Amino acid sequence: MNNLIKNIVCRQSFWGYPAARTLFTTPATRVKHIEISQEKDVVTVRGKTVESGREQLLVPQIKECARNGERFCPECSLGLDIKHTDVLILSQYVRSDGCMLPRRVTGLCKRQQKKIGTMVTMAHKAGLMGSLKPANCKKDPEKRYGFKKFNKYFFEDTIKLPRAICKQS
Amino acid sequence: MSITQRVQQWATFGRVWHVYDCSYQNPFDSAKVIVKYLKGMQKPIYHPMNDCGDHVVCINTKQIALPGDEWTKRAYFHHTGYPSSATWTLAWELHSKDPMMIMKKAIYRSLGGNLQRRHTMQRLHLFKDDKVPQEVLDNITNQIRQLRPVPQRLDHIDQEVIDNFPKIMDYPEDYLPKAIK
Known part of the structure; x- marks a missing residue:
């Protein structure tokens, strides 16, 4: 029984299917948790949509912005002044290996995307997000090679933003 | 002299011992602060010729932090006096050899040059970690x-705190996490 239940993540591309299968009852590209269970002769396959687990903790301004059709940015909408040491905020914008998520996922404005992406790099270099690293990386900053093992900090005003991006916002 | 005045006298001229935790501190900014205590400049009786400086115990000097890429850009010059014996040691190399040297040099430099400098430095006590002898403590x-x-x-924050921290980003509906193998 247990070996039949698999947790897999599948992506059903709209265009990867023949023309006959262009109608779906659920969003086509939603992440699903597929459960396969067998009872005597009947095999049941269920696709459950996976929730991110963040719905309860979201700040209310996100929903407000979504309702008004505005873009939500921590600096523009909340007035937050994020530093590279705010790892609890920066870790929300990265993948499990510590890589910054693209703008179509984060939903930030161009300026914020660039700024937060740089601050994620700073936090990694300062060894503050050691738990979010690829498997082959040294997670403890003190075990890194050469000058990298020593503590360092950064100034956020050294983040250089292109003039075009500054003008937009 | 009354007892009150005598205690006042001790309190005025007694040497106070201060402790400074250097972890994640810039040694060059910290040196400017530490020097004031070493010289006794925070005291109203301060005078350059008045020997009223305090002791400062610097702990965790191995944990000092430099901004940006300064570990690889800052060089320490040394010359033994013999021809072609000039050396330039990078800050991170010096810090790997002696974790107290950068802090010591920063304070020595910001003390300024006069004949009192070496004597003032005697009141500075550097420790690379938090293991300080009991007689100093x-x-x-x-x-x-x-x-x-x-x-x-x-990785030092509890998982519970991370999970319950307010979120300012939610994944879009079509977000696909890294494939689980």
Whole structure:
């Protein structure tokens, strides 16, 4: 029984299917948790949509912005002044290996995307997000090679933003 | 002299021992603060010729932090006096050899040059970690405030705190996490 239940993540591309299968009852590209269970002769396959687990903790301004059709940015909408040491905020914008998520996922404005992406790099270099690293990386900053093992900090005003991006916002 | 005046006299001229935690502190900014205590400049009786400086115990000097890429850009010059014996040691190389040297040099330099400098340096006690002898700890009565907040590492924060922290980003509906193998 247990070996039949698999947790897999599948992506059903709209265009990867023949023309006959262009109608779906659920969003086509939603992440699903597929459960396969067998009872005597009947095999049941269920696709459950996976929730991110963040719905309860979201700040209310996100929903407000979504309702008004505005873009939500921590600096523009909340007035937050994020530093590279705010790892609890920066870790929300990265993948499990510590890589910054693209703008179509984060939903930030161009300026914020660039700024937060740089601050994620700073936090990694300062060894503050050691738990979010690829498997082959040294997670403890003190075990890194050469000058990298020593503590360092950064100034956020050294983040250089292109003039075009500054003008937009 | 009454008892009150005698105690006042001791308190005025007694040497106070301060402790300074160097973890995640810039040594060059910290040196400017530490020097004031070493010279006794925070006291109303201060005078350059008045020997009223305090002791400062610097702990965790191995944990000092430099901004940006300064570990690889800052060089320490040394010349033995013999021809072609000039050496330039990078800050990170010097710090790997002696974790107290950068802090010591920063304070020595910001003391300024006069004949008192070597004697003032005698009142500075450097320790690379927080293991300080008990006889030194017994003297300490004051702590110098750190200049920079010590950042918290993500892996040192409880998972419960991380999970319950307010979120400012939710994944879109078509977001696909890295494939689970």
